Amino acid sequence: MEDNILVTKGLKKYFGTPKGMLHAVDDIDLSIRRGTTLGVVGESGCGKSTLGRTILQLIKPTSGQIIFDGKDVTNLSKSEMAQFRRDAGIIFQDPYASLNPRLTAFELIEEPLIVNKTYKTKQEQQEAVFKMMEINGLPPRLINSYPHELDGGRRQRIGIARTLVLNPKFIVCDEPVSALDVSIQAQILNLLMDLQDARQLSYIFITHDLSVVKHISHEIMVMYMGVCVERAEKNELFANPIHPYTKALLAAIPVPDLSSKGKRREIIKGEVTSPINLKPGCRFAPRCPYACEKCMADENVKLRDLGNDHYVACAVI
Amino acid sequence: MSELLKITDLHVEYDTSEETVYAVNGVDLTVGRKETLGLVGETGAGKTTTALSVLRLLPHKIGRISKGSIIYDGEDLLAIKEKVFKKYRGKRISMIFQDPMTSLNPVIPIGKQVAEVIKLHNPDMTKAQIESRVDEMLEMVGIKANRKKDYPNQFSGGMKQRVVIAIALACEPELLIADEPTTALDVTVQAQVLAMMTDLKERLGTSMILITHDLGVVAETCDKVAVMYAGEIVESGTVEDIFGKGNHHPYTIGLFGSLPDLKDDKPRLSPIEGLMPDPTDLPKGCKFHPRCPHCSEKCRTEQPEVMVTNGHSLRCHLFSKEV
Numbered sequence: 001m002e003d004n005i006l007v008t009k010g011l012k013k014y015f016g017t018p019k020g021m022l023h024a025v026d027d028i029d030l031s032i033r034r035g036t037t038l039g040v041v042g043e044s045g046c047g048k049s050t051l052g053r054t055i056l057q058l059i060k061p062t063s064g065q066i067i068f069d070g071k072d073v074t075n076l077s078k079s080e081m082a083q084f085r086r087d088a089g090i091i092f093q094d095p096y097a098s099l100n101p102r103l104t105a106f107e108l109i110e111e112p113l114i115v116n117k118t119y120k121t122k123q124e125q126q127e128a129v130f131k132m133m134e135i136n137g138l139p140p141r142l143i144n145s146y147p148h149e150l151d152g153g154r155r156q157r158i159g160i161a162r163t164l165v166l167n168p169k170f171i172v173c174d175e176p177v178s179a180l181d182v183s184i185q186a187q188i189l190n191l192l193m194d195l196q197d198a199r200q201l202s203y204i205f206i207t208h209d210l211s212v213v214k215h216i217s218h219e220i221m222v223m224y225m226g227v228c229v230e231r232a233e234k235n236e237l238f239a240n241p242i243h244p245y246t247k248a249l250l251a252a253i254p255v256p257d258l259s260s261k262g263k264r265r266e267i268i269k270g271e272v273t274s275p276i277n278l279k280p281g282c283r284f285a286p287r288c289p290y291a292c293e294k295c296m297a298d299e300n301v302k303l304r305d306l307g308n309d310h311y312v313a314c315a316v317i
Numbered sequence: 318m319s320e321l322l323k324i325t326d327l328h329v330e331y332d333t334s335e336e337t338v339y340a341v342n343g344v345d346l347t348v349g350r351k352e353t354l355g356l357v358g359e360t361g362a363g364k365t366t367t368a369l370s371v372l373r374l375l376p377h378k379i380g381r382i383s384k385g386s387i388i389y390d391g392e393d394l395l396a397i398k399e400k401v402f403k404k405y406r407g408k409r410i411s412m413i414f415q416d417p418m419t420s421l422n423p424v425i426p427i428g429k430q431v432a433e434v435i436k437l438h439n440p441d442m443t444k445a446q447i448e449s450r451v452d453e454m455l456e457m458v459g460i461k462a463n464r465k466k467d468y469p470n471q472f473s474g475g476m477k478q479r480v481v482i483a484i485a486l487a488c489e490p491e492l493l494i495a496d497e498p499t500t501a502l503d504v505t506v507q508a509q510v511l512a513m514m515t516d517l518k519e520r521l522g523t524s525m526i527l528i529t530h531d532l533g534v535v536a537e538t539c540d541k542v543a544v545m546y547a548g549e550i551v552e553s554g555t556v557e558d559i560f561g562k563g564n565h566h567p568y569t570i571g572l573f574g575s576l577p578d579l580k581d582d583k584p585r586l587s588p589i590e591g592l593m594p595d596p597t598d599l600p601k602g603c604k605f606h607p608r609c610p611h612c613s614e615k616c617r618t619e620q621p622e623v624m625v626t627n628g629h630s631l632r633c634h635l636f637s638k639e640v
Contacts, residue, residue: 043503044474151592181359182530186575186588193585208503215577215586238579252508254533256576258560267508271473 004067005170005202006055007031011064013047013054020277024050026226028064029303032170032219037196037203039217039234041210041249045272047226048206049093052172055204056088057081069169086116089163093175095155099147106143109133109161116166128165136161137191153184157191164195170202177212189216210253214238219309222246225275225283228303232310242312244268245284282315290316320388321492321524322348322371327385329366329375329548336597340366342548342604343385345623348492348541353518353525355535355556357572358545361593364528365415367545368494371526372412373402390491408438411490415497417477421469427480428465431455431487438488454483458513475506482514489521496528511538532576536560544569547594547604554629566633567609603634611635 013025024047032038040048053059055066057073066073073084092098099108109129112118119125130140136157147155156176163171173192177185193216195201207213213220214234221231222245230243241247248268270287281296282288292315294300300315329341341363348354356364369375370382371394387394389410394402414420422430431451435442442450452462458479469477478498485493498514499507515538518525527539535542536556543553544566552559552566559569571589591608594600600607606616613634621634 043505153592182575183359183571183589184592186577186586187590189577190586190588210504211577211579214579215583235582248505252504253579254507254511254531254537255579256532256536256560256573258536258556267512268505269509271475271506272503 003034004031005034005069006204007065007067008055009065009067011051011054011066012062013050013059014062017276022276023047023226023278024275025054025061028228030221030228030231032202032204034169034202035196035200036218037205037216039213039220040204040206040223041208041213041220042223043208043249043272045225045275046223047275048223049174051223052090052174052204052206056090056172057084058090082116086166087168088170088172089166089168090172090174091156091159091163091176094179095152095159096147096179098159099155101147104144104146105133105138105150105158108147108158109165112162112166118166132161132165135195136164137187151184152180153187156180156188160188160191160195167199168201171204173203173205175207176205178207178209185212192216210249222249225272225278227283227313228311229284229314230310230312231303232308236308236310240310242306242310242317243284243314244288244290244316248287282313292316319350320347321350321352321390322346322526323388324367324371325386325388327367327370327387328383329363329370329380330383331376331380333379338596339599340380340548340596341370342599344545344548344550346543346550346553348524348526350491350524351522352541353527353539355539355542356526356528356545357530357532357535357542359530359593361596362545363548363596364545365496366548368412368496368526368528371494372406372410373399374406374412404438407434407490408488409490410492410494411485411488413478413481413485413493413495413498416501417474417481418501420481421477423469426466426468427460427472428455431465431480431484434484434487450487454487455480457486457517458483475502475510478502478510479513482510482517486517486521486523490523492524492526493518494526494528497530498527499534500529500531507534514538532572544572547599548596549604549632550630551605551632552630558629563629564631564636566605566631567611567635568605571608603632 008028008030011025011028015022015024028051040051042048054061068088076084106129109132113125113128119128133140138157177188180188205213205216217234220234220237221228224245230246241250268287273286280298282301285291285295294315301313303311303313305311324344324346327341327344331338331340344367358364371387382395428451431454432447435447435450451465455462455465460476460479499510502510529535539556541555542559543550546568552569574587577586589608594604602618603616603621606612615634621632621637623630623632624636
């Protein structure tokens with residue numbers, strides 16, 4: 001029996017728009033083992049952030065099941081929901097917009113503790129905040145600093161501290177490093193990995209940066225227009241990508257060495273189309289160089305197990 | 318080989334009511350004809366300020382070139398009258414700005430925005446000639462000419478960036494400054510736009526300064542690279558010099574160490590500790606010394622000189638001892 005912290009079954013989130021139904025997340029089945037990271041990659045608008053938020057029920061799912069720590073969390077009472085919110089946190093993308101500008105660093109980290117009434121005495125609460133600042137590499141002299149006085153890296157450390165102070169088991173990291181410079185990005189990635197080791201945390205790591213996702217994840221899921229097109233263990237996925245979209249995505253990354261200089265890469269044409277009122281069949285077909293008639297039927301593009309925990313949704317292969 | 322652009326000892330300051338920001342501190346750069354120079358560095362390194370100085374677009378009254386010279390095709394750009402320079406900007410030197418979402422006017426159809434620059438620099442052209450040139454430019458960047466009456470909001474990010482590139486290339490400039498042209502785009506679209514830019518550059522024989530923080534983009538598109546830190550160029554040379562084995566500035570090593578590698582598995586990244594110095598209060602001596610793992614007494618007090626070996630220049634005390 002595998003020890004999964006989170007399992008989703010047929011998770012869907014549709015948004016009604018004046019033009020029709022927008023399929024943001026469509027039939028996602030996933031599972032995350034305790035203490036590991038699932039990387040979710042895809043281009044803008046593929047539904048990766050919506051997936052993260054739906055799992056945390058910041059947005060109500062249209063249908064499907066979310067099983068967290070062995071328990072269905074789709075229909076919780078108010079007090080059960082409060083417990084779920086303590087166990088499952090989120091780190092947001094933009095450390096410039098996700099912190100209240102009128103609170104100091106100390107108040108920002110203390111706020112979740114006040115809301116959840118975690119500690120009985122003021123002193124315990126303060127100690128917890130100081131400890132959290134130390135763990136996240138924030139020197140105590142910053143307690144009275146406001147977010148605008150701090151750089152992006154430190155702000156993101158506050159964002160992480162705010163989530164971590166409630167001692168969650170599972171965190172959705174929604175592009176936590178994409179707004180940061182590379183040297184700061186590396187510091188934050190190291191911090192997240194150290195915290196995972198020390199506290200047995202499980203992450204969903206949402207990003208568009210494939211080299212970052214390879215570095216931090218154990219398993220990777222590639223999304224395209226709301227559906228999962230391929231899922232595998234990370235080394236398997238990078239060594240042996242099968243779906244044409246995964247291949248195109250991997251080929252498109254500029255590599256910082258000279259071995260590939262001058263070589264012509266295969267570049268896929270076109271851009272992501274609208275996920276409103278979709279036609280049946282493979283959603284990548286309009287851009288796919290291998291598309292044929294088989295791709296136009298839904299049943300051919302279901303996610304299939306190729307063995308070795310490698311799943312792919314493609315009719316041609 | 319004649320140089321198209323030669324920047325010598327450029328210093329740029331921004332005066333605010335409270336303090337002076339030292340954004341660029343002694344930059345030397347040369348760009349040869351048909352050459353692509355990659356300008357790499359993190360936020361606040363002074364990359365964009367250097368580019369804006371070349372185009373003389375520094376914010377009025379606040380930004381000021383305090384020292385140095387910019388020679389373009391044998392002419393001193395800083396000495397030319399603004400009236401004359403207006404004829405250069407957009408015609409001989411043009412720029413692609415970082416964010417395609419905000420660099421187009423949202424209430425003017427894109428065809429008109431391309432026509433604007435053509436009309437301005439070619440007053441003799443007839444309306445029909447301008448229109449056919451607009452069609453030609455749009456087709457060149459991969460947009461159907463029948464979409465020229467559409468507004469920017471009807472295009473995706475990648476398409477908008479193509480429009481911006483069409484505007485920048487409409488007058489066939491000799492020098493194109495591209496400031497993070499693909500940072501706001503998705504990887505597959507980035508690959509399309511970069512391939513297109515490289516093609517067009519070769520076809521039109523344009524020189525280019527590519528400002529970016531993405532070392533992967535640099536490795537693929539540039540001939541020469543300059544690494545900027547706190548308003549200085551700490552290392553420069555050909556791509557082979559920078560990406561090859563040889564000697565490197567500790568900051569360059571730190572930049573590469575911060576990148577997760579797709580090929581081999583590093584269990585941990587080796588980032589540069591600390592933060593970029595505050596440009597209003599730069600450290601004495603080498604500007605990188607507070608973050609440098611090889612910092613010595615000399616680095617704290619003495620500004621290192623630039624050492625050049627076979628065109629590969631380094632600004633670091635580690636390498637000045639040897640010679």
